[in-house]
Amino acid sequence: MDAFQAIADPSRREILRLLSRDTMTINALADNFDMSRPAVSKHIKALDSAGLISIQNIGKERYCILNQEGFDELQEWIDYFDTFWKSKLKKLEMLLNEKAGK
Amino acid sequence: MNRDIVHRWQFRQSPEIVWEHLTKPELLSQWLMANDIKPEVGHKFRFTTNPLLKFGFDGIVYCEVLEVDPPKRLSYSWKGGPGNGKIALDSLVTWTLTLKDGGTELLLEHTGFSGMKNYFGYLMMKNGWGSKIRKRLGALLAGPGK
Numbered sequence: 001m002d003a004f005q006a007i008a009d010p011s012r013r014e015i016l017r018l019l020s021r022d023t024m025t026i027n028a029l030a031d032n033f034d035m036s037r038p039a040v041s042k043h044i045k046a047l048d049s050a051g052l053i054s055i056q057n058i059g060k061e062r063y064c065i066l067n068q069e070g071f072d073e074l075q076e077w078i079d080y081f082d083t084f085w086k087s088k089l090k091k092l093e094m095l096l097n098e099k100a101g102k
Numbered sequence: 103m104n105r106d107i108v109h110r111w112q113f114r115q116s117p118e119i120v121w122e123h124l125t126k127p128e129l130l131s132q133w134l135m136a137n138d139i140k141p142e143v144g145h146k147f148r149f150t151t152n153p154l155l156k157f158g159f160d161g162i163v164y165c166e167v168l169e170v171d172p173p174k175r176l177s178y179s180w181k182g183g184p185g186n187g188k189i190a191l192d193s194l195v196t197w198t199l200t201l202k203d204g205g206t207e208l209l210l211e212h213t214g215f216s217g218m219k220n221y222f223g224y225l226m227m228k229n230g231w232g233s234k235i236r237k238r239l240g241a242l243l244a245g246p247g248k
Binding site for chain 2: 086
């Protein structure tokens with residue numbers, strides 16, 4: 001699941017909103033929802049797999065933490081295009097020089 | 103965080119030749135991607151390439167020509183997404199050609215990256231996200247020069 005799919009669901013957005021205030025245990029998060037605990041766990045797993053949160057075991061509790069790196073997808077995209085254009089322009093240069101040489 | 107991509111490249115060839123390689127589909131496809139560009143304002147065209155699943159990109163770049171001033175300046179919108187008409191990336195590509203040292207200085211600006219930014223902006227307005235997340239996402243959400 002990517003970040004877009006992950007935040008398309010209202011319950012998952014609510015989880016992110018709660019975690020934006022503070023780190024919370026899975027149990028504490030579940031208390032905020034009417035749905036079953038396994039259902040909340042499923043959403044948490046989805047957010048975890050999308051990289052938007054991470055789960056850490058501290059003592060006996062499992063804590064959910066908002067993961068900023070998951071929100072950096074856009075920066076990755078920009079970095080990708082930066083490299084993309086550099087290689088494409090190099091290709092254009094080679095192409096033009098090849099033609100000039102003929 | 104730098105949101106704009108800028109590349110300057112020097113070519114030995116004239117601006118007219120470089121311009122042809124930016125605006126003729128058969129020449130443009132030889133170094134960039136398969137396309138159906140026409141240097142006419144308002145012309146809608148596509149680049150097609152391999153999908154990038156990691157970024158939720160289906161391999162099609164949707165473009166619309168916004169500015170044409172041969173052989174000096176060309177700009178078009180550059181949009182992409184995971185398919186089904188969803189747009190995740192909304193940006194702008196501008197080419198500026200300048201005669202220099204008997205050749206061409208080509209300036210590429212790929213700017214206005216949004217998409218994620220808009221999406222999170224929308225979420226924040228809708229859900230009233232707290233100041234903590236505003237700070238955490240500040241670098242990402244703030245546009246260039248804003």
